[in-house]
Amino acid sequence: MTTHTQIRELINRLARLDAASGWAGNLNPTQRSVLGYLARANQFSRSPSHVSDYLGTTRGTTTQSLKSLLQKGYVKEQRSELDKRVISYALTPKGQDIAGSAVPMEDALNALGSNERDALQSALLSTLRNALAKNGGREFGLCKTCIHHREKGGAPYCALLKTALSAEEADQICHEQVPV
Amino acid sequence: MTTHTQIRELINRLARLDAASGWAGNLNPTQRSVLGYLARANQFSRSPSHVSDYLGTTRGTTTQSLKSLLQKGYVKEQRSELDKRVISYALTPKGQDIAGSAVPMEDALNALGSNERDALQSALLSTLRNALAKNGGREFGLCKTCIHHREKGGAPYCALLKTALSAEEADQICHEQVPV
DNA sequence: ACTACTAGTATCGAGTCGAAACTATTGCAA
DNA sequence: TTGCAATAGTTTCGACTCGATACTAGTAGT
Structure with missing residues (x-):
């Protein structure tokens, strides 16, 4: 195998x-x-x-x-x-x-060391990105990690939708997100 | 999140x-x-x-x-x-x-470095073990990695089922497997 | 105004899934 | 030995997923 x-x-x-x-x-x-x-x-x-x-x-x-x-x-x-x-x-x-x-699997993940957990997350994310790239799928990442994310007057702003955003919104998933 | x-x-x-x-x-x-x-x-x-x-x-x-x-x-x-x-x-x-x-996701995994891939596998396996331990589930590991696995006359042998095994069988999943 | 496109819905058939009731076989114990 | 409990597998039920297809309604482009 x-x-x-x-x-x-x-x-x-x-x-x-x-x-x-x-x-x-x-x-x-x-x-x-x-x-x-x-x-x-x-x-x-x-x-x-x-x-x-x-x-x-x-x-x-x-x-x-x-x-x-x-x-x-x-x-x-x-x-x-x-x-x-x-x-x-x-x-x-x-x-x-x-x-x-409460989230299932939480205990199982806690038992991992934090280094191992970070490595796990980044390897999974890379794999997902690779797989999505093949299918033309979107990543659905957080707004604040997007190329269209800006600051305007101290508040988050979306350059694609041309809209001001609350701090909360900047921390949410966006359909249009394109990773930096 | x-x-x-x-x-x-x-x-x-x-x-x-x-x-x-x-x-x-x-x-x-x-x-x-x-x-x-x-x-x-x-x-x-x-x-x-x-x-x-x-x-x-x-x-x-x-x-x-x-x-x-x-x-x-x-x-x-x-x-x-x-x-x-x-x-x-x-x-x-x-x-x-x-x-x-052909296995889906194969390309996505190949794009990972082999170190990252090994880290991914071991972190996932640890997580699975932790999660299974909570539910009393079995690991379903390979026969040859089991505490009941022995050598007898140069061939694999299962001390639990008291049976000789082919080399192929020793490489398969066993329901009774208990990791060493 | 016509047309192409997009957003969402309805319906079909095959199949998952948990739960519960059921059959057949095996194992144990009085 | 009979008798019952446990085990292996099946069946049926209802709610639901899922892809496919056909459908309605609203929007855009020419």
Whole structure:
């Protein structure tokens, strides 16, 4: 068995364990991923299309997942005024409780030394970047690590969307992010 | 966002990418995982129960997956004579073709330096061990890295099952494996 | 105004998944 | 030896994922 195969297996098993680990709410792995993404994405990146891009599924599937999250009261719709086709989903207080609750795998990662943990994170990130580059996928990094991120009057500013941003927004995931 | 959350996200996204990447055959991610496991497990570790333990799902689900792999001609049943309840699944030649075909994510991992790749593998393995220890899960490591592995007359021997093993078997996954 | 494109939805079929009920076989113990 | 508990595997149910396809509605470009 090659090293590559082993790494792939490890990643898949860890993802499975993570998915199977107890989570609050009546949510399956995909729904939890959607909720987790919405919790960390900025207001310009919370539409069904963005979620599908992030998760690598189709818009049809995402619509279904959002429908069941909506029904369970974890998210709410916000239709855009500017473009009436666009919907941005936001977490309800109930959804925020769940998204902020304890993270599976946390103990397992804590048991790693902090050097090892940093090495793990950077190797995973490189791998993800390489893999995404092959597929034309986006990285979905944080706003503040983007080439379009500026400072304007001491506050964060997006040169692409030509909008001022709150400090909080600069720390969120953005669909348009292009790493520096 | 904490480092832990980021690592979890990276693992989940990579697993999703891996699942979505093109594979031969008409197989979904779970079926591919089952096939991949069967391809690498020894003859004592290829029953529905073992597959469920490995994947962390229930026996019911595994039965369904095996049924569809059987129907598609990728695996075949081998009922045990010793214990008539037990079934061991083996890959057909067609199944071996698929299991041996190109691995998604291979290029992404190749782009990593070999040091970084080794660090990645060992950090992932530690994390998996920690996580499994919490759940009482087994590691499913290779036979030759097990405390029950011996040499007898120059050939591998399992002190638990009290059986001689081929060199090939010593290199396979065993359900009973306990890391040295 | 026409057309191409984009955002989101609905529906289909195959399949996952956990849960629970079920059959067949094996093991243990009174 | 009979009798029961444990084990291996199957079946069925309901909720859901997922890709594919066809659909509606709003937006842009010519």
